[in-house]
Amino acid sequence: MKGKIFLYLFLFMALIALYLFMSNGKMIAAKDAQLEKLDAKIDNLQDSVQQTQLKVLDMQYFSLENNDDALVYYDHLQLEDPSRYIADKLLETNEQKGDNPLIPYEGMESDFKINKIKILNHKWIISDFSDGKYWGELLIKYELNDNLGVDFTLVDHLLYTRSQ
Structure with missing residues (x-):
C-alpha cells in the first residue's frame, strides 16, 4: 500500500x-x-x-542664431543675444497708436500689428502680422547701427485674402 x-x-x-x-x-x-x-x-x-x-x-538653417558668418557683423557691439535685441526693436514698432508703420495696409477689424518674427540673417527678417481676422507677411531689410539703433525697410509684403 x-x-x-x-x-x-x-x-x-x-x-x-x-x-x-x-x-x-x-x-x-x-x-x-x-x-x-x-x-x-x-x-x-x-x-x-x-x-x-x-x-x-x-x-534653423535660415536663422541668425545659427549663422556664424552673420553673427560676426555684431561682434563689436557685444550684444548677448542680437536676435532677441532686433526682434524687440521690431516689436517696439507695434507700440505706436494705430497700424504698425511698416505694414502698408490699414487694419480692417482693428490695427495691424506684427506677431511673429524670424530673423534670417544679418540683413533680413520675415514676419507675420494680423488685425485679429486678416493676416499677412512682411519681408523686412534691417540694419543694426553702431549706436544700437535699428533701421527697418520694407522689402515686400502680402496680405492673405479670405476665400469663402
Whole structure:
C-alpha cells in the first residue's frame, strides 16, 4: 500500500513538474514576443526623434542664431543675444497708436500689428502680422547701427485674402 501511495505521489509530482515546465516555456515565449515588440517600438521612436531633429536643424538653417558668418557683423557691439535685441526693436514698432508703420495696409477689424518674427540673417527678417481676422507677411531689410539703433525697410509684403 505504501508503494502505491509513493507511486501516485510520484506521478502527481511529475504532472506538476511537467505543467510548470510547459507554462514557464509559454511564459518565456510570451515575454520574448513582448520584448521584441517593445524593441521594435523603441527603434521606431528613435527614428522619429532623429527625423524630428533633422527637421529642426533644417528649419534653423535660415536663422541668425545659427549663422556664424552673420553673427560676426555684431561682434563689436557685444550684444548677448542680437536676435532677441532686433526682434524687440521690431516689436517696439507695434507700440505706436494705430497700424504698425511698416505694414502698408490699414487694419480692417482693428490695427495691424506684427506677431511673429524670424530673423534670417544679418540683413533680413520675415514676419507675420494680423488685425485679429486678416493676416499677412512682411519681408523686412534691417540694419543694426553702431549706436544700437535699428533701421527697418520694407522689402515686400502680402496680405492673405479670405476665400469663402
